[in-house]
Amino acid sequence: MKKLARRFSADRSGNFGIMTxxxxxxxxxxxxxxxxxxxxxxxxxxxxxxxxxxxxxxxxxxxxxxxxxxxxxxxxxxxxxxxxxxxxxxxxxxxxxxxxxxxxxxxxxxxxxxxxxxxxxxxxxxxxxxxxxxxxxxxxxxxxxxxxxTASFMDFYILLDNTPSMGVGATPEDVALLRNATKNGNKEGKDKDCAFACHIVSESGVEDKESYFYLARSIGATIRIDVVAKATEALMTTAKKSQVAPAQYQMAAYTFGKKSSDANLYTVSELTDDLTAVGEATKNITLMSIPSHNTPNNQTSYDNVLTSIEKKIPTGGSGMTKTDREKILFFVADGVGDSIKPTTCTKRLNGGKRCMEPIDTSYCQKLKNKNVKIAILYTTYLPLPENSFYRDWIAPFQSEIPQKMKECASPGLYFEVTPTEGISDAMNALFLKVIHRPRLTG
Known part of the structure; x- marks a missing residue:
């Protein structure tokens, strides 16, 4: 028995199966x-x-x-x-x-x-x-x-430059078309070269059909103010589609004036949430009138118009409710001031009092101090090297124009339209940038 027990305890042949x-x-x-x-x-x-x-x-x-x-x-x-x-x-x-x-x-x-x-x-x-x-x-x-x-409640104050310089051809092709059509001047052989600006000649209320403005119409040339007017009308459609609450956006529209003899801020449409009515009003915007082609284009006073609109716009709110609305100045212009400014002009004077200069950004700052955002669509001031007036008075500071316009705008709210881009698309893009299309994050 002892031997059997020792053999059994020493036997390892079944360990794998047991362990398994x-x-x-x-x-x-x-x-x-x-x-x-x-x-x-x-x-x-x-x-x-x-x-x-x-x-x-x-x-x-x-x-x-x-x-x-x-x-x-x-x-x-x-x-x-x-x-x-x-x-x-x-x-x-x-x-x-x-x-x-x-x-x-x-x-x-x-x-x-x-x-x-x-x-x-x-x-x-x-x-x-x-x-x-x-x-x-x-x-x-x-x-x-x-x-x-949530998108903010916003009031937009649209300021459109309609001074004679906005009678420039909308594209280089339009500029060339107008220059060719006016190279010999009017019927008296005067006032050559409409490339610099096509004026509406009328201060009496009776428009002069000999005006280069109407010539531009007759030859199919598009001038910048026409494009801006159509783009502003189209912008109302974008605004209506973008709303996620009733009366989320209100709009007002202004120009620099109807005629040069009384060049003051002109109300095209008072502030309203009826965006369709604003669109109807803005589609008829046209150039400021002047007495004659020889009248100096000195009606573009950014100083005056920004001072006037600053008084129109209340201090901006948070935008969180209908009664605490954000305020936005939506400014469309070519950036070149031309006004009677004999003492504070930043560039050399023409005739001792006429001042052509980039926008004075101190007037923009006054609006920003009231918590008003400034969105600027700069309609690129086209170089006109063949025009002597341009060479003498605008070309010396041409490079400063976009720089000053961008400085006037609130951060991130500056857009420049080049001749190859559509003003309507640019206005829509800038508007959507302003309203900060809501984003989802998760």
Whole structure:
């Protein structure tokens, strides 16, 4: 017996089988754990996608939550957003997900001018292999967030330069067309070269059909003020489409005046939320009239017009409510002042009193000090090297013109239109830049 016992205890031939049997449970459990966890992670990823869609969709630009937030006077929770988020979340459930109970915690709330959506989910996923280890389920959870910056309530004061220099051809091709048509002057052989500006000649109310302005019309040349007028009308359509709340945007429109003998800020349209009416008013904007072709073009006083409009615009608000609106001066001009300014002109004087110079940005600063944003569309002042007046009086500071216009604008709100670009597209682009199209982040 002793010999048999020693032989049995020394025998190792069955150890592998015994060890395999002993390790089978933990090995299978570990493998099953990997499978079960991978399955749970896959479902969690799908639930995250559903939560992201719910969070973003509940505060999208055209959602009920955004509409409600724009109408709110203060901060608070938005029940419509919660209901939308829940619908959007469960709309993503399909296949295996539809059989898994999911708990949702949703919060959609406005804080100042931001709308935040938070979707938190939790669920229990049954296991398959891990049950042999006594683990019947795996808990999964996650949170998705989205933020929408509600668009501000804004008042736009559109200031359009309609002085004779805006009678320049809209493109180099138009400039060449006008120059060729006027190279011999008018019927008396005077006033050659309409390339510099095509004037409307009338101070009496009876327009002179001999004016180069009408000549431009007859030969099919487009001048800059025509393009600006059409672009301003089209801008109203963009503004209407961009609104996410009633009366979100109000517009007023002004020019530098109707005639040179009384060149003062002229109201084309008072401030109103009837954007269609503003469009109708602005499409008829035309050049300021002058008594004759020989009248010096000294009606572009940026100093005076900016001083006048500064008095029209109240101090800007936060834009968070209809009664606390942002104020924006939307300024379209070619950047060259031409006025009677004998003592403070920054460039040399013509005849001792006529001043041609870039815009004086100190007048822009007065508006900025009132929390008024200035958006500038600079309609590039085209070089006219064949014109002697241009060579003598404008060319010496040509390079300063865009620099000063950009300095006048509020940061990020400057746009230059080159001859190859469309003024209408540029005005729309600048407008959209001003209103800061709301963004979603999550």
């Amino acid at each position: 049997a002993l390790l089978a449970v933990p090995v299978l459990g570990a493998a099953g754990m990997a499978v079960d966890f991978a399955h749970a992670l896959s479902l969690r990823t799908q639930l995250y996608a559903a939560a992201d869609a719910a969070a973003v969709g509940s505060v999208s630009e055209k959602s009920d939550a955004v509409t409600a937030a724009m109408a709110m006077k203060g901060d608070g929770s938005i029940s419509l957003g919660k209901a939308d988020a829940q619908k959007l979340f469960f709309a993503q459930m399909s296949g295996e997900l539809s059989d898994i109970p999911v708990d949702l915690d949703i919060d959609v709330a406005k804080t100042t001018n931001k709308l935040n959506s938070t979707v938190t989910f939790s669920a229990t996923v049954p296991t398959a292999f891990m049950q042999i280890l006594g683990k019947n389920s795996i808990a999964i959870s996650g949170t998705a967030t989205a933020e929408y910056q």
